[in-house]
Amino acid sequence: MRVWVRVTAIRRKTLCLWLLLLGFTLVTLALSDLFNNRRPEHSHQKPGPPRRPLQRIPNAPDLEVIVDSRDPALELGVDLAPLKSLQEDQLLFVLSTQGTNNLPRKKGSYKVLLPGANKDSRAPAPLTHDKVEKVAQLQLEAMEGDVGFSAVHKYGFNEVVSERISLHRRLPEARHPGCLGEQYSESLPSASVVICFHDEAWSTLLRTVHSVLDTAPKQHLQEVLLVDDLSQHGHMKSVLSEYVSHLEGVRLIRSNKRLGVGGCRTLGAARAAGEVLVFMDSHCECQKGWLEPLLERVAQDRTRVVSPIMDVIDWQTFQYNATQWPARGVFDWRLDFYWESYPQLQDKDPDSAVRPVQSPVLGGGVVAVDRHFFQSVGAYDPGMLLWAVEQIELSIRVWSCGGTMEVVPCSRVAHLDRQHLPYSFPDQEQLQRNKIRIADTWMDAYRKIFYRRDTLAHFIRQSESPNITERLRLKKSLGCRDFHWYLTTVYPQLYVPQDRPTLSGELYNVGTGSCADYYPRRPGPQGGSMNAAPCSGTGSQHCDLNSEFEVRWGPMGALCMDASGERVILSPCPAHRPTTSRLQWKFIKLSGQLVHQQSQLCLEVAKEGSLTQSSPRDVNTHTKTGALLLRPCTHHPRQQWHFEQLVAPKGA
Ligand code: UDP
C-alpha cells in the first residue's frame, strides 16, 4: 500500500512537472511570436510564402506590357521562337532575416529568394568594394572545381562573385578632376533608359537597374524601361515582374518573340516617353554624374549621338577598371568593332580631358540619342537579327545621314566584358548576314575590301541577296552621303587597301604549301613574329602589297611586314609618307621571290627546328611549318611565293 501511495505521489509530481513545462513552453511561444511580429528581422522561421500579398506601387497601370511584336506597325520582321517566356515557375519568396539593403524599400519584410542563391534565408552580407578582390581570389581557386567553372560557363562571367556584390555598390571615382566642377543646365531633356535583355543573370540585371536609379537625377530620369527579349530562364519571369513592380520609375515590357539587340531596342524606343533615349546593356554600372553630360550634349544638338567612356568590369573578379582617355570606337575591314585608345588627341590643352571626342563608331554598351532623331534616321535596321554589328550600322548611318557621334569623357559607365557570349545562335552565319547588310547598304564599291577579308560572307552573298530595298529607300530619302565621304571625312585613319590583282591575297609558299600567318599574342596593333601556317581560306591571312611597297597585314591593314635581324615581324605601319626601306618589299613575279629592300634578302620559310638562338621566345606554338626568315636569295621553293586571291576581283 505504501508502495502504491509512493508511486501515485511520484506520478502526480511528474504530471505537475509536465504541466508546468507545457505552460512554460506555451508562454514562451506566445511571447516569441509577439516579439517576432514586432521585429521580423530577428525571426528564425523557415522560408515560406508571404502572409500578406505585397503592395504594388499605385498608379502604375502600364507596369508590365506584353508586346506582340508581330504587330506590322513595329516593322520588326523576325520570326524565330514561339512564346515561351511567360510560363510561371520559380516564384519563391522567403521572410527576410536581414536589413533591406539590397532591396527596394517598399518590400517591407519580404525578400525575393534569388534563384540559385543560398537556400538558407540568412544570405551572405553584401561585399564592400575592397573585399571583392579577396572573394574573387577564392572564387578563382574554386574554379578548379565544378561549381566555379559552371558559374562562369553559364553567363561568361563569375556569377558567384556577382551575387556577393551589393546591388547598390558605388564605383570608385574615375572622372577627371576637371569634370567635377562642370555645371549643367537645369532644364536638361528627360531620359528613358532602355535596357534590353535576353537571359541576363539576376544580379547583373538588377545591379544595372539600381545603378541607374541610384545615379540618375530624378528630375532628368523619365523612366527605366526594361525590355525582355524572350528570356527563357526562370528567374526572368514572374519573380522579376514582382521585383520590378516595387521599383518606382521602372517599367517592364516583354516581347513575345526574339528580336535581337537592334529589334529589342527599337521596340523599347517605340514605347519610351523620354525626350532622349539611352540604350544600355543589361550588365552595366554607372559612375556618379554620368547622365547629365550626355543629356547636355544631345540638348545642344539633337543630331548628336553620344556615349560615355566605357569602363570595364572584369568578368572574373568584378573589379572596376577605368578606361584610359582619349578613346574612340572604330571598326576594321572585317566589320569588327573595337574601342581604340587615341593618343594622337592627347595634347597639352588642359581642356582635352573634359572635351568630347568625335568617334567614327560608338559601341553598343551605352548610347544616348534624341528620340525623334533616332526615329527619323531609321531606328535600328530591322533586318539585323539577334546580335552583333547593329551599332556599326547605326554609326555609319548616323554619320552619313546628317548626324554626328562622340564620346563624352565626363560621363563614365562600366560594362561587364564577358569571357564568352552566353547565347547560342540557331544560325551560325547570322553574324555574316548582318555584316552583308552593312556592306551592301552602305559601303558602295568599298564592300569588296570587306568580302576579300571575310570569304564566308562572300560565299553566302553569292548564293543569296539581302533584302535591303527598304533601307536603300531610306538612304535615298534622307539624302545620305556615300562611303567615300565617310572614309575621308569621318574615319580617315582607316587604311584603304589597294588589293591589286596578283599583289594581294593569301601569301602562299610553294615549298611548303602553307601561307604567311601571324597569331597576335594579345589583340591590338603591337605586332610580333610571323610564321607559316596552313592556308585558312577565310580571309584572315589576307595581305596587300601596295604601291608604297609595304606589305599591309591585318583587318585594319595597320601592320606592316618588317624585319628584326633575320626574323620577319609585323610592326605598326607609319602614319606618314614616305615609308622607310625597312618596311619595303619587292615582289619578283617571275621567280616568286619577295625581296626585303633594306637588306636585299629574300623571304623564306624556315625548316622546322632551324631557328636561330636569337629569339627563341618568339617561336610561336601554332607554327606548323616554321618561322618566316630573311635569307640570301636562292631559287629554293621555300623562297617562292605568290599572292592567292580567294575572291575574284569582280566578285561580290
Ligand atoms: N540582347 C537581347 N537580345 C539578344 C541578344 C542580346 O536583348 O538576342 C541584349 C543583351 O542582354 C544585352 C544587349 O542586348 O543587354 C547587348 O548584348 P551583349 O551584351 O551580348 O553584347 P556585347 O556587349 O557582348 O557586345
Ligand code: MN
Ligand atoms: Mn554587353
